[in-house]
Amino acid sequence: MDDDFFDNWTVQVRKGLLELCILNALAEEERYGYDLVKTLVEVHGLGVTEGTIYPLLSRLRVAGLVGSRLEESSSGPARKYYSLTREGRKAMDTMNDYMADLNRSVTRLRKKGA
Amino acid sequence: MIEWTETARRTLDEYCARSKAVLAGTGADAEEVVEDLRRHVDEEVSAAGLKIVTESDIRRILARFGEPGSAIEKKAVEKQSAVPPREPGKEKKRPGFILFALGVVLPLVTLIFELITGASAGVLFDPLPSWIHIAAVALVPVVNFQIWRAGRARDSRHERWLSWLNGIALGICVYYMILYLPIMPFATIGVIYFGLGLIPLTPLVALVATSWLRLTYAARIAKEKLPGAAWGAIAGFGFLFLLQLPVALTYYGLARASATDKVTRLHGVRVLRMFGDDQLMLRVCYGLLWRDVNFDVVRLVASGNQQISADQARAVYYQVTGRPFNSVQPPPLYTRRGRWNVVDQEFEWDGALGGEVVAGRVKGLSLLSSRMDAVAEPDASLVYCEWTLEFKNVASQQREARAQIALPPGAVVSRLTLWINGEEREAAFGGRSQVRQAYQQVAVVQRRDPVLVTTCGPDRVLVQCFPVPPDGGVMKVRIGITAPLILDSLEQGQFVWPRFLERNFGIAADFKHALWIESPVRLSGDPTAVVTPKSATRPFSLRESLPESDAGESKRVVVHRSADVKSVWSPAEEGGQLIRQTIRLVPAAAPARLIVVVDGSIGMQKHAREITDALLELPAGMELAVIVAGDEARVLNGKPEKVAPAVLTGLARSLRLAEFVGGQDNVPALELAWDLAASAEHGAVVWIHQPQSALLAPESTLRQYMERDSTATRLYEIQTRNGPDRVIEKLDGLAAVERVPRFGSVRSDLSGLFAEWNGKRPRLALVREPIAASLEASAGSRCSKHIVRLWARDEALHLAARREREAGIKLATENQLVTPLTGAVVLETQQQFTQNRLAPADPKSVPAVPEPQTAVLVGVGIVAWIIFRSRRRESLNR
Numbered sequence: 002m003d004d005d006f007f008d009n010w011t012v013q014v015r016k017g018l019l020e021l022c023i024l025n026a027l028a029e030e031e032r033y034g035y036d037l038v039k040t041l042v043e044v045h046g047l048g049v050t051e052g053t054i055y056p057l058l059s060r061l062r063v064a065g066l067v068g069s070r071l072e073e074s075s076s077g078p079a080r081k082y083y084s085l086t087r088e089g090r091k092a093m094d095t096m097n098d099y100m101a102d103l104n105r106s107v108t109r110l111r112k113k114g115a
Numbered sequence: 116m117i118e119w120t121e122t123a124r125r126t127l128d129e130y131c132a133r134s135k136a137v138l139a140g141t142g143a144d145a146e147e148v149v150e151d152l153r154r155h156v157d158e159e160v161s162a163a164g165l166k167i168v169t170e171s172d173i174r175r176i177l178a179r180f181g182e183p184g185s186a187i188e189k190k191a192v193e194k195q196s197a198v199p200p201r202e203p204g205k206e207k208k209r210p211g212f213i214l215f216a217l218g219v220v221l222p223l224v225t226l227i228f229e230l231i232t233g234a235s236a237g238v239l240f241d242p243l244p245s246w247i248h249i250a251a252v253a254l255v256p257v258v259n260f261q262i263w264r265a266g267r268a269r270d271s272r273h274e275r276w277l278s279w280l281n282g283i284a285l286g287i288c289v290y291y292m293i294l295y296l297p298i299m300p301f302a303t304i305g306v307i308y309f310g311l312g313l314i315p316l317t318p319l320v321a322l323v324a325t326s327w328l329r330l331t332y333a334a335r336i337a338k339e340k341l342p343g344a345a346w347g348a349i350a351g352f353g354f355l356f357l358l359q360l361p362v363a364l365t366y367y368g369l370a371r372a373s374a375t376d377k378v379t380r381l382h383g384v385r386v387l388r389m390f391g392d393d394q395l396m397l398r399v400c401y402g403l404l405w406r407d408v409n410f411d412v413v414r415l416v417a418s419g420n421q422q423i424s425a426d427q428a429r430a431v432y433y434q435v436t437g438r439p440f441n442s443v444q445p446p447p448l449y450t451r452r453g454r455w456n457v458v459d460q461e462f463e464w465d466g467a468l469g470g471e472v473v474a475g476r477v478k479g480l481s482l483l484s485s486r487m488d489a490v491a492e493p494d495a496s497l498v499y500c501e502w503t504l505e506f507k508n509v510a511s512q513q514r515e516a517r518a519q520i521a522l523p524p525g526a527v528v529s530r531l532t533l534w535i536n537g538e539e540r541e542a543a544f545g546g547r548s549q550v551r552q553a554y555q556q557v558a559v560v561q562r563r564d565p566v567l568v569t570t571c572g573p574d575r576v577l578v579q580c581f582p583v584p585p586d587g588g589v590m591k592v593r594i595g596i597t598a599p600l601i602l603d604s605l606e607q608g609q610f611v612w613p614r615f616l617e618r619n620f621g622i623a624a625d626f627k628h629a630l631w632i633e634s635p636v637r638l639s640g641d642p643t644a645v646v647t648p649k650s651a652t653r654p655f656s657l658r659e660s661l662p663e664s665d666a667g668e669s670k671r672v673v674v675h676r677s678a679d680v681k682s683v684w685s686p687a688e689e690g691g692q693l694i695r696q697t698i699r700l701v702p703a704a705a706p707a708r709l710i711v712v713v714d715g716s717i718g719m720q721k722h723a724r725e726i727t728d729a730l731l732e733l734p735a736g737m738e739l740a741v742i743v744a745g746d747e748a749r750v751l752n753g754k755p756e757k758v759a760p761a762v763l764t765g766l767a768r769s770l771r772l773a774e775f776v777g778g779q780d781n782v783p784a785l786e787l788a789w790d791l792a793a794s795a796e797h798g799a800v801v802w803i804h805q806p807q808s809a810l811l812a813p814e815s816t817l818r819q820y821m822e823r824d825s826t827a828t829r830l831y832e833i834q835t836r837n838g839p840d841r842v843i844e845k846l847d848g849l850a851a852v853e854r855v856p857r858f859g860s861v862r863s864d865l866s867g868l869f870a871e872w873n874g875k876r877p878r879l880a881l882v883r884e885p886i887a888a889s890l891e892a893s894a895g896s897r898c899s900k901h902i903v904r905l906w907a908r909d910e911a912l913h914l915a916a917r918r919e920r921e922a923g924i925k926l927a928t929e930n931q932l933v934t935p936l937t938g939a940v941v942l943e944t945q946q947q948f949t950q951n952r953l954a955p956a957d958p959k960s961v962p963a964v965p966e967p968q969t970a971v972l973v974g975v976g977i978v979a980w981i982i983f984r985s986r987r988r989e990s991l992n993r
Contacts, residue, residue, distance in 0.1 A: 035158040052180035059143035068272030
């Protein structure tokens, strides 16, 4: 298989999945921004950088899916915390359901093909 | 401390500037992303433990970052977000000190200031009449603080809640801004020139600050519009408006209920019955309103700026609730000195000083002691009772003690004493206007020591004494009452202790009146009474402690007597005459037509059944009509009908279904009843009513009917419970009015009256008449002068009825009696008596209850004399 084709395809997939990954990362609890970004950067195969995640977080916040707050820190710069809004949680659930359905369909296709 | 090299700083700035340019139009908040990136770099530097940050360090970090937005598809983003990109130069700053001061500090300080000082409530109107209002006003600084803090932190987590609460706060600000609108121009001038008057301006300032905070917050979290501005404001404003609606309707109702025409008045009263705010009505009644609400927009709009006096409000309050205003605790008084400065539920200023009404409780005045000493004369079927009262005043100013007293049926005040510097001073008796004038001259003008007693209705007197000295001063008075017994039979009669109907002084919850009565023959009373049997040295006596809470009911003592004694006499003042009193069995002729007037006030509802049951005992053949004195006087059976089972059944049903509401004006119903009764040969009106604490219509027409009526029509009045009655007060001195003694339930007392008409119960009357002294031998045994006093009282009333006022005044004055024509006044000095052409009673001529010691001495003397006489007789026989 052509490497360029695969690279382009993975870029497309990652682009679509990034927002869902951010929402899922916030599913359990409010998270400190730096920590959140570091976690996402280290997700294998996602291949994102800090420069990509911050604009996405801002966009999700403007869309009302993510909320944020600043908390003063005695040991360094003020810390920014992110959390899911109610709308964000709904969107995350819908996206996860869609992903699961899609995955099942793709798997079924593969089995039929075999 | 971490140091950055110049080039490191520049490198980061360039990256950020580049990022901003790239992010513009992507749907992300470029400013925010740049701040986040800078913060992230700071974290990286901190995590790496760098002390000096060089350009290479930054480049290494930024290399990991990659170019911002590189992974975002521009078209997709634009589709998702309609938020236009913000121009970097127009970025909103964080909400700062000014917004905090105007939106948080100012409303909070104003709220606390008003709560502590009541400044607005004392001068303009009360902006915080309830805890709900306080909570609503407190919401403004609380919400503003939250939104201020969230704006500073770009905290969008509670965006929806904060937006709605901010909308509600806007509505609250608008509401109060409208309330203070009329005063705002003056307040502005006041603030500019005198630095005072910030309260009326606070809602406007807070409104601006709240709106500004909303806009700033929206910009800070990159939202063009926040939800809930309009609906939140409508909710906040609407909530307070609805809360104020009963107040507005109360003002409206009060204005209508005080109108001159009857239809408007009735409309106002009905509105108040449905929606009236009890506390507000009470505030008007207690005169605590008009001085502090000159700029109350709600009142101005709702009442049409109609001023309502306290007197008008009191009458309306009675019509609406059926309760006298002063039977209810006054609402909190709002003054400059403090919002919760309740005046101990009493008036500070006594506006009724020297007048003829008792009015509300005055501050600091209370009853210190009360004792009633009575002596019965069973043969003469009477009791003489002295009620000694001590008033204490702990206020810092002089007070007048006033009380309406219910006398025993048919009784008369025959003595009045005031203690001045420890000495007893007897009253002067004179024409009613003469003694009142003397009292007002001495009490109100000269502020010296007088006491005045005048009548205020059948068997009712008004006692007033002034001044009860301030700072713990005490004033002591004694009222002597001569009362005939209500004879149940020849063997016994009942004496009803006098009691307060209305008073302007306080009585402690555990206060008790000390009652003492003695008699040469047996006495019986309540099971709680202590009865001491007769002995050689003392008569029968009965004593009891009566709590004031129980004194409202008719408290009685049964005086036993010898059935053989039917006639007694006493010499009259005029020479050569005796007054003879005879017990006669008087046939009580049933009226040919009976009109029963039932008060339609709310308190009468529970008596409807009793009344219908009693009506069943009316003699057959009598014509009967029942009128319910409601908002309109209504004859239940249309016109008088012969008493028959069907008629009574119909009346009973109608009466049970009748509406009893508020406090009703009974005068129109009494006029109608009198007309119907007087049109028959022998008519009677039985008026069953609760205390009428307000005179709602002039009584002059009714009084004219009764004065001019030449028929034998009589009005029997039965008051269902203790209390003052303004209608009865106005019928004072009319011979046609007869009070039905209250001994039991309404049913039993009505039955007693009807039983006399039925001939089932004999009516024993005490008939007093002057006879020639030569008939002494046939007039029975001699008794005290009290029967002369009782005869003089009745005669004075007859003379008044015959319009021979002067003769009546002369007779009552000579016999030292308080009647509708005369009164009693004690003045401090002989000069004051002389100036007012009055002469105090000679202490030797006034009646008295023997002191216990005196009684013992007299008893011992009598016993010794009897023993001496019997021994002498024995020695003579020998």
